[in-house]
Amino acid sequence: MAPRRPGWAAAAAAALTVPTAAAVGGTAEADTGWRLVHEEDFSRFAPSGDTGWFPDKDGAGGPYDVDGYDNDGGFFHAVGGPAFGGHLDGMDLYRRSFSFGEDGWLTAELARRDGVEEPSFTRDELPGAGPAGLFDSPEHGGAVVLRSTEALPAEYRVEVTLRTVDFGGQRGGEWDYDGKVNGYRPSDCKTNFPWAASGDFTRPACDWADVTTDSNGFYFLSVMDYERPAPHNNVFIHTHRKVVMDGYNRYRYTGDGLRYCDARTGELQPYEWGSGNGVNMLFMTDERRYADQPGTEYVMHSECGTEVGGGIVSQADLVPEAMPERSYRFAVERRADRYVLEVSGEFRHIGERTLRYEQPFDDGENPVWHYNRTPGEYSGEHNATWTYPTPDGGAYTDADVWPAGSAYPDYFLLGQPHMNFYEGSAHVDDVRLYVPRGG
Template identity: 40%
Template sequence: MRRSWKAAVAAGASAVAVWPVAASSATHRDGDPGQGDGAARKGWTLVDQEGFDRPLAVDGAPWQLDPQGPRSPWNVDAFDDDGEAWTRMSGPLFAKELASLNVFRKRVAFGRNGWLTAEVAAVDKDRDGRPDSRPGLATERLPDGRRAARISEPSWDAGVLIRPTRPLPPRYRVEMTLRGIDFGGERNGTFDYNGRHNGYTREPCKTRFPWTFQGALPGKSRCEYPDVTRENGFYYLTILDYATPAPHGNPGIHFHRKAIMDGYYSDDERWKDAGTCDPKTGKIYRTFDGTFNGVNALFPRGDLFREAANNNISNEYYIKTACGNVSMDKPYGPGGKFRQHLTSAELQPRLLPKAAYRFAVERDRTGYTLEMSGPFLHVGQATLRVHHDFVEDGRPIWHYNQTPGEYDGRFDRRLVHKGPAGTYVTEHSWPKGSAYPDSFIIGDPHLNYYEGSALVDDIRLYVPEDRG
């Protein structure tokens, strides 16, 4: 079947919100990474901030059953939970599998004038009318007395995100401070600690069901779908191309990312040739020789898709690091010995919350800048920044245009997605006249992947001092 790509929330992109300057400046917090008081960022004016000093009302909010379909408040496109793409690729089997579960959700605004929104979701696999786990977002007092927000996700079949309530301005800097992370990766040289493996509790049947990049899998029961416990992760700060991100099945987000800083903690064999950058020496080492606590800083390409691995339901990535620049569709490093992700640096979770990491994304007139600051493995306290133009050396960042006038349609293409029972076609992946608002996410956007908790503090939004 042939369908046209629907630009996500295109109407919202042309009505960019005007963000008033915050009434009071941010206060300095000892242990912040980088240059101290974030309100004093050179060239930027603080317009909103959240330090989580007051209790949140997220966990006490009632659950809502997601009705699915185009009338759902969480509907996105053909690749979301009940998307037409999966139905076309899978035939009746996908609808049957999806009908075996419910999805319950919360959408709660918080912060000054409700500038932030928490999106919480959990699966009800036995359809008993209540979610199977209790993910949430709540304030917590740290050992030094300050407060932060704990993202809590005790089961992989759930998701928790923080996002802006309104689309981001045309130019901005958004940043967050990470105070703790427990979404897998090694601790003291092992993936097995605190009674878990890679951050997952040890119950069986933790699988991708029912969302895969090919749709439903014929002849497979829920527990026979691929296991997820060797792959955990967390989105430190990522920019998406639609206004209302929320947790969905894993594949869908792979069509919606503009700029990515995330952690992907996996010792799966398919990543055995991946590399990690040592920012101190500028040399690449095998990810399997590290601690599996890395930060990926990725620019999704708008001209190249992962046909073999992900059925054209994911962009390829361009990566800039202190060890050089690579495109993930090609081998890299000495002798071309590395493939897949080039991780930019590794965190040291044992130093948290006394230490902290700051992640920031800037959008200016030319493109996106990704920034990370903190005590990284090998190099110690450092700030790492990389910039990619909207179109650089003929290579575009996917869906970079917030308005139709910023893009002329040159990178539009037809994409074919094949499943076991049929084919879905995205006739226009990036048409002329489309527009894609910027929205950030912090947390876990997947309903069938990732499990753990994290402490987030001090989310801030800036606009240029010169708004001309």
């Protein structure tokens, strides 16, 4: 493991005062009272503490062991039975980690299955745009994320600039481009095996759900609720998000489970209105999104109003064809009593603007999932026990999902976190951490 780094408080002592930009297009103004603590512009890249690739299946007591939704978790053994155990025994899983940036404040976490081309995070030069960090996840059985090395402070603003993204969606009006299908290299056997929320686990790997014709995506910026955020299966990731801005690019989707907000008119539009490169700005709540499988419910604010649950609302649509000449800035803030999600740039249909939405930690109806960094911030009023049916007629029980005395420090995460979905590449720049001025 890399050596322990100095805390945020030490870095903040030398912080610079840097205001954020004002919002555009009628949304709330961004707060200008921030001091810059850390900044990574990738002008140089000197990783430290590189572990190299090592075997790890999230085993009990290991550095990536979290809960029953781990890659070897009790949930999958319960719903998948002996078949899941056999699948897991028949594959090797590997991880790699290294830190970089001032005082090692950023950490890259990588994971892959055996036989999968290695994902990577490296420094790259973009013509006309300069140095940037490159996420490369060439196969959906590998994943790579960037996270804060330490837990974030009580109040903060995190920013990142997206320079390019190639994780599916349309290009020039086409879902199939550059020999790929929704950003995936074509294959007869590219599925979500061996981690599913339900279904027949006895099927051969190639008979599971085809990811290429389902979805691709990327996490632009999120806040997670557990120590050492790293790639896991998609079920695990969906139970550990506090807030998230991501892309969920559904191949040729025509249903009503995905919609866009037209910020010009304030009216919801069908998925076909966009290009499948939507930005989903989600605050997670204490309700279950699904009756029979894991996943927390969404609160979605947009210029079209507020939706709780139901079809996902994308607040804007990116234009990847225009990048890197055009870029997008994503930001997450945690203030005294709320989270704020923000994205700025020139979007398809709605033009140049900043979209900025906030959600109180607990508004009495939709508390932000696991918002409390410390036990003293929460009294246990949203605790519950969740159960999920198993094929043998029993149930998997997740007891005390948010008890009194719990604490969930904030860590930010961006990248491709799923070890059974998504593949592609993206460039990022200007990763910044701010704390309140005078704090």
